[in-house]
Amino acid sequence: MATWFDIAAAADLPPGRRVQRDVAGVAIIAVNLDGELLAVEDVCTHDGAPLDEGEIVGGEIICPRHGARFCLRTGQAMCPPAYEPIATFPVRVEAGRVQVLV
Numbered sequence: 001m002a003t004w005f006d007i008a009a010a011a012d013l014p015p016g017r018r019v020q021r022d023v024a025g026v027a028i029i030a031v032n033l034d035g036e037l038l039a040v041e042d043v044c045t046h047d048g049a050p051l052d053e054g055e056i057v058g059g060e061i062i063c064p065r066h067g068a069r070f071c072l073r074t075g076q077a078m079c080p081p082a083y084e085p086i087a088t089f090p091v092r093v094e095a096g097r098v099q100v101l102v
C-alpha cells in the first residue's frame, strides 16, 4: 500500500530548488518547478545513472551521463538514448512539510 513520506520542509524547497531522498528503498528527486512540486525516481532508464545532478530545462531533467531527457510531470522519456519512462510520485504539502506518495 502506498504511504505518504515526509521528505523536506516546504521552506527548504522554494522555486528552482530540488532535494534528493531515499524513500522506502526508492531514490527520489523532488523539484519545485516554478512553484509546482514534482517528484520522480532518481534512476535513468537508459543505464541506471542518477538524475539528481542533471540540468532542468523546460520542465525536463537531462541525464548527466548520456543526455536523455525526461518530463518531470509525466516521467516520459523525451529523447534517446532512453525510451522507457521514469516513475513519478504524487507530492503534497502538509503542515509545512513536503510529502511524497510511495
Ligand code: FES
Pocket: 044, 045, 046, 047, 048, 049, 063, 064, 065, 066, 067, 068, 081, 082
Ligand atoms: S544513463 Fe542516462 S542517458 Fe544513459
